[in-house]
Amino acid sequence: MSPAYDVIVIGLGGMGSAAAHHLSARGARVLGLEKYGPVHDRGSSHGGSRITRQSYFEDPAYVPLLLRAYELYDDLERATGQEIATLCGGVMVGRPDSRPVAGSLRSAREWDLPHEMLDAAEIRRRFPTLAPADDEVALFEAKAGLLRPENTVAAHLRLAGRQGADLRFEEPMTRWEPYGEGVRVHTARHSYTAGQLVICPGAWAPELLADLGVRVTVERQVMYWFQPGGGTGPYRPERHPVYIWEDAAGTQVYGFPAIDGPEGGAKVAFFRRESVPTTPDTIDRTVREEEVRTMADQVSGLLPDLPGRFLKAATCMYATTPDEHFVIARHPAHPESVTVACGFSGHGFKFVPVVGEILADLALTGATAHPIGLFDPARLTGRA
Ligand SMILES: Cc1cc2nc3c(=O)[nH]c(=O)nc-3n(C[C@H](O)[C@H](O)[C@H](O)COP(=O)(O)OP(=O)(O)OC[C@H]3O[C@@H](n4cnc5c(N)ncnc54)[C@H](O)[C@@H]3O)c2cc1C
Numbered sequence: 573m574s575p576a577y578d579v580i581v582i583g584l585g586g587m588g589s590a591a592a593h594h595l596s597a598r599g600a601r602v603l604g605l606e607k608y609g610p611v612h613d614r615g616s617s618h619g620g621s622r623i624t625r626q627s628y629f630e631d632p633a634y635v636p637l638l639l640r641a642y643e644l645y646d647d648l649e650r651a652t653g654q655e656i657a658t659l660c661g662g663v664m665v666g667r668p669d670s671r672p673v674a675g676s677l678r679s680a681r682e683w684d685l686p687h688e689m690l691d692a693a694e695i696r697r698r699f700p701t702l703a704p705a706d707d708e709v710a711l712f713e714a715k716a717g718l719l720r721p722e723n724t725v726a727a728h729l730r731l732a733g734r735q736g737a738d739l740r741f742e743e744p745m746t747r748w749e750p751y752g753e754g755v756r757v758h759t760a761r762h763s764y765t766a767g768q769l770v771i772c773p774g775a776w777a778p779e780l781l782a783d784l785g786v787r788v789t790v791e792r793q794v795m796y797w798f799q800p801g802g803g804t805g806p807y808r809p810e811r812h813p814v815y816i817w818e819d820a821a822g823t824q825v826y827g828f829p830a831i832d833g834p835e836g837g838a839k840v841a842f843f844r845r846e847s848v849p850t851t852p853d854t855i856d857r858t859v860r861e862e863e864v865r866t867m868a869d870q871v872s873g874l875l876p877d878l879p880g881r882f883l884k885a886a887t888c889m890y891a892t893t894p895d896e897h898f899v900i901a902r903h904p905a906h907p908e909s910v911t912v913a914c915g916f917s918g919h920g921f922k923f924v925p926v927v928g929e930i931l932a933d934l935a936l937t938g939a940t941a942h943p944i945g946l947f948d949p950a951r952l953t954g955r956a
Pocket of ligand 1: 582585587588605607608614615618619621622624743745773780793794795841887889890913916917918919920921922
């Protein structure tokens, strides 16, 4: 008896919804299983906005994937009419040797990406809300901006559904096993068979991919919205860039223009600030006053007017690998039938559609033309 599906995708968050779209677009019979409802706020793909940029300070190896992700985000907007990307420009601010500045410059030069270097006076002139110290500079990138995560997930789910994918919500996988040439997946309701399994577990990686042998740390991260002292006028996306700022002590903060109307404020957060490891089941979703004060103090070092009035905060999870690079590969223990995508370490959203494309390549052909060598789990498990 042949399996009912070609591919089962576990987790329909950022990565899994993109995989379900790309797989079903190529004619595969897809079953998608998701623990919660469509587009939820219990994982890593919510909160209204995500930064996207091309001059990538984490590693120049990400740049070709970003260029492809930009094309695919365009296609996604066109195919669904969803508003997803706002390319308002972005500044990476800090001392010249800070990671955001030096790393972004390295990628920009290596890949010949359009960018401008601004000194402190020029930053203040171009972006009056920003008050950098005299020894700080910025790399400005016109193509940087923001993505709307909820609309992205909704758009991928809509296309996948239209293309015939069978998407089942509130139906978590409880376990799976090899079955003939393929796999069998169990939920509390049914079991399903398929030739291929694609696991996109987000912060549930320690639970669903323990056998991978990669240490994924789940981090509680908080997003804060403030109403700027002088109102949101100067923070509108037509006038205001996204920003990542590293201060002299090495602390990184990032933020967005005001995209939620005059009373919606502007969002800001710490980037990869040390936090107590947590789990999806035990994460503390309450944000304390003291945390709000710490955020306000820190961001006022670059945007003195931003923390006028605190509006709200929300928690989210990073699923971080030891070197902060992703894991995207065939499962080393099940290389014929299982593909994994995890450990996006707080910077995966801008890659969502290209990760979907890569996962479809791997599941349907066993290989991809995209450069994913950096994401091989063997680098972290010593199995190379
Ligand atoms: C505060 C914050 C800010 C960020 N900022 C940026 C940014 O500016 N730029 C950027 O590029 N990235 C950013 N990121 C990172 C980015 O959002 C994540 O890398 C990305 O959303 C991860 O997608 P995912 O599919 O791996 O996880 P998720 O979207 O969480 O998807 C995993 C899914 O698996 C489901 N699931 C779990 N267990 C099961 C099961 N047993 N059966 C079925 N389904 C299951 C979950 O319910 C969930 O829907 C940020 C993340 C956070 C938290």
